Amino acid sequence: MKLTKGKIADLLNEPGCEHNHKKGQQGKNKACTQQAKPGAAQGGCAFDGASIALVPITDAAHLVHGPIACAGNSWGSRGSLSSDATTYKMGFTTDISENDIIFGGEKRLYKGISQIIKRYDPPAIFVYSTCVTALIGDDLDAVCEAATKKFETPIIPVNSPGFVGSKNLGNRLAGESLLDYVVGTAEPEYTTPYDINLIGEYNVAGEVWSVLPLFEKVGIRVLSKITGDATFEEIRYAHRAKLNVMICSKALINMGRKMEERYGIPYIEESFYGVEDMNRCLRNIAQKIGDEALQQRVETVIAEETAKLDIALAPYRARLKDKKMVLYTGGVKSWSVMSAAQDLGMKVVATSTKKSTEEDKAKIKKLLGKDGIALAKGNAKEILRVIAKTKADMLVAGGRNQYTALKARIPFLDINQERHTPYAGYVGLIEMAKEFDRALHSPIWQQVRQPAPWEKVASSPALKDSLP
């Protein structure tokens, strides 16, 4: 895929994304095209986004063409887990030097690819361009094409230099690479009428393992996981699925839409968080691809699971009832976490709508009720202000805000990429309840908020009468 202005504009205006469906308005919502603000921006770059979406492919090598900044500061820190290969956890980078910048880095890239093939022989290599190599005009596509022929291994260009945009755009650029170079290049051994793909689920903390058994139980086969705990091979035959299920994410929406266009595969958007959403997800899939029998099995499983869950959750529900949280996370996750929290009887008193689409915002409003605060923008200070104002009991947000909360002596739960606990599916909700309970009822809060005895001026010394 050549990275052209037109291509990027297309991705930004992705019709599958409701960001671009603002009612009564032509054109697009700011959320996608908005430019980062100097001095205020905090987010990741397009390269970051592309690697979030592709690195979970466990047996592929991921080679970053650029100076040390891009890979050196980030490799090995993604939270996606693998059930088998570990190649994806390795950091590969051309680590270009000043010489490469003067004379061009293509030769170094080609040689780098050859070295990886020789020593690690992965089934595929994803090659990422970055700001510097894009600026000096290295032709990634040409090098990858030549290398693919020479080494008879798919070498896939991902044109995602950081300066073209945000993480979100990077996700989509990754999707384009999969569409152009991977999907449709192999055939599965067999297919069934109940084959689906999961798109946009990255197996953070092993979440996909909480839901795969459910699918299996009702007789839905997950053909390709895109990309959490995926092999390169399984993505190649993703075009044979009957349905694409987009998980909690607008990020790879272009894949859903284009696979519908190219292969006639319909897509639905679902979430695995909370009882309601998990139930709905199973029902919707069954309704789209299933017969009566499958739908029946889904109902049975839902009944079983929710009954079990009610018993398991009862003690937590009692302890969590009416606890208030401020939720600060992007896009779809806001409402899916909100509904999970409400399953537990907790209240979301404020949440972010920064990255949310119009449709998400409507859902959020409904879940928030009339007193809830929708935070359009948010930095650490703003979050703390809202926590103070709403007297919230805790903050639920991405890891980057962890210390915002902790430093303010407020309980915190990590909901994003780097966490270690899976929250998806029915079992995930139990995990989430446990974590909420642990965070809120820890004995530490009293200690870290307690002033030293000598700071309480009013109180008289305890030993006053027993000293001479």
Place this chain on the structure above:
Amino acid sequence: MTTITRNKKSVAVNPLKQSPPLGAALAFLGLKGIVPLFHGSQGCTAFAKVLLVRHFREAIPLATTAMTEVTTILGGEENIEQAILTLVESAKPDLIGLLTTGLTETRGDDMDAILKSIRQRHPELDYLPIIFVSTPDYKGALQDGYAAAVNSIVATDYGTPVGAIRESPLQQVTILAGSLLSPGDVEEIKEIVEAFGLNPLVIPDLSGSVDGHLDDDYNSKTPGGTSLSQLQQLERSLFTIAIGESMRLGAETLKQKFGTNYQILPRLTGLGAVDKFLWLLAQISSYKTNDNWQFLPQIPEKYQRQRRQLQDAILDTHFYLGGKKVSLALEPDLLYQTSWLLKEMGAEVHTGVTTTKSPILKELPCDKVTIGDLEDLEDIAPGSDLIITNSQGKSLADKLHIPLYRMGYPIYDRLGNGSRCLVGYRGTMQFLFDIGNIFIELGH
């Protein structure tokens, strides 16, 4: 003399090094009320931030000029200006630490001219020092960026202090704290210097900003570290002690600028090295109390006692460390400090891998050192009893069934990186116990 080889590979596999801008930002974080500002695209800052946040488990203030494809081609002046104005408004910093990245260096933004014209347009910012350092990602590693930033910090003119703060009762010594030192190390160094009746002016002082402490307010700039008014006092120092060979440039700059003499201490662990440090302090403090340079150096009782404790610890631990083969992958200064200490304990430095060039590499206690990555370490480490590198070495250590001791950046999977102290007599003892315990655990 150690032979230095550079691997001939076209690809770094499991890189050991981090970028120079990350190092520069880290150095800036040791100043109070600063916001480090990356001139580049936003991703570089986000990655650096995530790495530092995970290492220190602290909120870390970093900002970006958020360059895009278009602004890169047009040049970064407008973005830099806007970023500075935005920061002044939102964080009210006392200082800004501006650093370049690979992108803007490749483009070739003329930073001097840009800063000059911003200064001209905004006289209202005259009070605000902007410390500038050039750190292209494609040249060197974290240690180089850190050293370059320290040099810029001491080279920058902060104007004369308001009022006559000059008569502090204590004599002042400048300590240039290299990237081999953690916040806990710096804390220890300050305590030692103060015990000699001297006033340490530490650059940079990470012990006040990322040491892990609770403040009462939320900070969008660094809550502690060396303050602007301290920086204005640099000229007053009697002497500069530079810790880590990479601090030489900064020490030299201070000498040129203020005529302050200096001494480089390439390491601060091990009995001999710490002795040397204390002896130096004793001489400096004796000089201040005594105009005729009558030499009456005094070592505080506390450290004499710690010294005897260390000697005892050396005796106790040598059974476990003697003859052990250790493979290390660390930045040059930290590699030098750690491998010499091991060598002095009777351990053998099996191999060394490092990130960047340094004159000190020639003086390592081993035959060969490779400027390379963790793949190189994986190839040469087999047969050693211990690996010392950052957290990224975990999987190779597991694979080779060799225990791992974590040092350097980043350390994700250990707590207390902000307060851990491995220098001085006390810190050396801690290190020896840590390593000894690893071997006891294994039953060696």
